[in-house]
Amino acid sequence: MIREEARRLLIELLDSRRGKKVLVLDPKVSGFLGLLAEVSLLKEHGIEQLLHLSTEPLGDLGVRNVIYLVRASIENAKQIAEQIKETNRAAAGFEYAVYFLPRRTIACERIFQEEGVYGDIVAGEFPLGFIPFDYDVLSLELGTAYRELVADGDRSSLYGVARALTRLQALYGGAAVLKGKGPAAAAVRSLLLRMRQELGMEAPITGAARCPAMDSLLMVVVVWGIAGGGPIDEIILLDREVDAVTPMCTQLTYEGxxxxxxxxxxxxxxxxxxxxRLQRFAHLQKAGRNAHPGGRQRIALNSADKVFRDLRDLSFAAVGPQLGQRAKSIQSDYKTSKRSLAELKEFAAQLKALPNIQRHIGLAEAVNRAIAAPAFRARVSVEQSLLDGHGLDASAESIEASPICRARTDLFVVLRLMCLLSLTQGGVPKKYFDALRKEILHSYGHEYMLMLSNVLHCAGLLVRHEGGKGNFPTLKRAFRLLVDDIDDKIPTDVAYVFSGYAPLSVRLVEAAVKAPGWGVGEEVLRLLPGPAFEVEQTSDDKGLPIERPVQDRKLTGLRRSILPSATPAADSLSAGWSLRVSKKRRIVLVVFIGGVTFAEIAALRFLGTRPEVNCSFVIATTKLINGTTLLESIVDDSIRTAKETAAL
Known part of the structure; x- marks a missing residue:
């Protein structure tokens, strides 16, 4: 339903311009546009060419209509204005339409006015909401949202989050309970209430979907054993700022x-x-001795691939045996030639899966080569020691000695470790901080000094140590973030996704669905950024949308302490709590504002299989990330700005 809604909006946009046309795309849009519409669909609606946005003149296109589909940013607006001016100098007669995602902004329109092209443009917006990446994963693909929120103080992306959630609830029914933690989560809560109040009687009805047809997002998925689908029961909003530690750790699941x-x-x-060897020989015979037959093959990774669906959330240590077992099972399925028709049909289905198995064997081998490198093993070892809180000096010295001069990717590995050191230890000791600054200055230039001094510091990711140990040791104990004796092949705790470290974000979700409130004391929650809240989305006597504190704990289903019963703290929290189990399996939408990692998604899927949780989780986010891509989104823009300033 979500994909169909997005396709409908896109088709309406294209059909709004009659005749043949050219579609000019922001490169950040073109990647995920393929998830919504095939090239054949675009051609059916008049698109003759697809181009990437640049400042070069368009040239002879053979058509008059030009449609721009871009993110709403000052940089994109300047590029569009420059391209239109250059094109109009060379030729006349073009008609331009500019559609901004997810909405048009005054700042972009002002750029058009200042550049003198506003009169040549028809401006509009493409209100794209969540993009379905899988049956349980939605993303807004707002790659700069985290930087804007924590470093720039720009909260414009939160409007897009709230609008997408409002539309989602209009499709699937309003959630009875809304929970959240963090400053951005609180802002989205306020926006959600305002949007519901603006809709009035047309606001999403709690617990009832506007459309009775539910697509695969919330439907039964046999492999996961989810019993039933239906409207969203609960929404949990989480700031990435609340748990910045997890993205800096190396994910150890297959997909991660x-x-x-x-x-x-x-x-x-x-x-x-x-x-x-045979392929290389054939290629050399055809293309010459100096040709290279290797290349980067695109492999789609989603639940449509049944082999990947079964492997993606496993610890990587369990992937090899699983693949080997599947391959051997097919090869030795039958020794005799006597088979019934039903058996032959089953065997044929297994043979169809063989190419996928071979593809993932190759993918796993590529991953294994990467993680077998001494540098990778040293990196994971340093991460473990930082999370454990042992050997601060040794860990910092290991980071300082890392070969950051070899490649830029190595720099981001070192930055992730330094951020992890800062986040877990309450800052980086001065001597190591200064040593890192010096090394980066000599290797990369003053632009990266700006990155360390301003951007990462403003984001709270990399700060000097000012004394004390920070909040992480207390959080580690309160949420039981470190778990000993993890069985990678048969896990019993979400900590398997990082080989012993349980993501704080997932522990918060676990607490939210198991225990009244957040399952921990207020003094612990206050150690994390921003307010925590739990409200019921409902309506007053006149049917108008309102919020009120959750009164009936049955709304939030099963209630138990997150802490293990073996600890005194868990016994005290559990005392006096009644165990209320809803027979209906609840649908809980977890929204990560600022990005989510594949390891956290795997942990939530695992959590959904636990009988005491009785929930099916759907994950929504502003962007699918890892530590490197998160830092790149913060750092690259600041470096580009510094270079542009230096060039003036």
Missing amino acids: LVDETMQIKHGAARPWHRPS
Whole structure:
């Protein structure tokens, strides 16, 4: 339903301009646009060419209509204005329409006015909401949202989050309970209430979907054993700022490591393909001795691939045995030739899965080569020691000695470790902080000094140590973030996704669905940024939308302490609480404002399989991230700005 709604909006946009046309895309839009519409669909609605946005004149296109589909940013507006001016100098007669995602802004229109092209443009907006990446994963693809929120103080992305949630509830029914933690979560809560009040009687009805047809997002998925689908029961809003530690850690699930080693973009990875000897020989015969037959093959990674669906959330240590077992099972399925028709049909289905198995064997081998490197193993070892809180000096010295001069990717690995050191220890000791600054200055230039001094500091990711140990040790104990004796192959706790570290974000969700309020004391919650809230979305006697404190604990289903019963703290929290189990399996939408990692998604899926939780989780986010892509979104813009300033 979500995909169909987005396709409908896109088709309406294209059909609003009659005749043949050219579609000019912001590169940040073109990637995920393929998840919504195929090229054939675009051609059916008059698109003759697809171009990427630049400042170069358009040239002879053979058509008059030009449609721009771009993110609403000052940079994009300047590029569009420059391209239109250059094109109009060379040729006349073009008609331009500019559609901004997710909404048009006054700042962009002012740029058009200042550049003298406003009269040549028809401006509009493409109110795209969540993009479905999988049956349980939605993303707004707002790659700069985290930077804007924590470093720039720009909260404009939160409007897009609130509007997307309002539309989602209009499709699937209003959530009875709204919970959240963090300053951005509180702002989205306020926007949601305002939007519901503006809709009045047309606001989403709690617990009732406007459309009776539910698509695969919230429907039964046999492999997960989810019993039933339906409207959203509860929404949990979480700031990335509340848990900045988790993205800085190396993900150790299969999907997480694919993302760490080759980066998953728009639901696909591009591993380097190593051809066989026969393929190399054939290619050399055809293309010449100096040709290279290798390349980056695009592999779609979603639940449509049944092999990947079964492997993606496993610890990588369990992937090899699983793949081997599947391959051997197919090869030795039958020794005899006597088979019934039903058995032959089952065997044929297994044979169809063989190419997928071979594809993932190759993908796993590529990951294994990357993680077998001594540098990777040293990196994970340093992370573990920082999370444990042991060997601060040794860990800091290991980071300082890292070969950051070799490649830019190495720099981001070092920055992730330094941020992890800062976040877990309450800051970086002065001597190590100064040493890092000096190394980066010599290796990369003053632009990166600006990054360390301003951007990462403003984001709270990398600060000097001012004394004390910070809040992480207390949070680690209160939420039981470190778990010993993790079984990678048969896990019993979400901590398996980081080989012993349970993401704080997932522990918060676990507490929110198990215990009244957040399952921990107010003094612990106050250690995390921003307010915590729990309200019921309902209506007054006149049917107008309002909020009120949650009165009936049955609304939030099963209530138990997150802490293990073996601890005195858990016994005290559990005392006097009644165990209320709703027979209906609840749908809980967890919204990560600022980004979510694949390891956290795996942990939430695992949490959903636990009988004591009785929830099915749907994950929504502003962006699918890892520590490197999160830092790149913060750092790259600041470096580009510094270079532009230096060039003036």
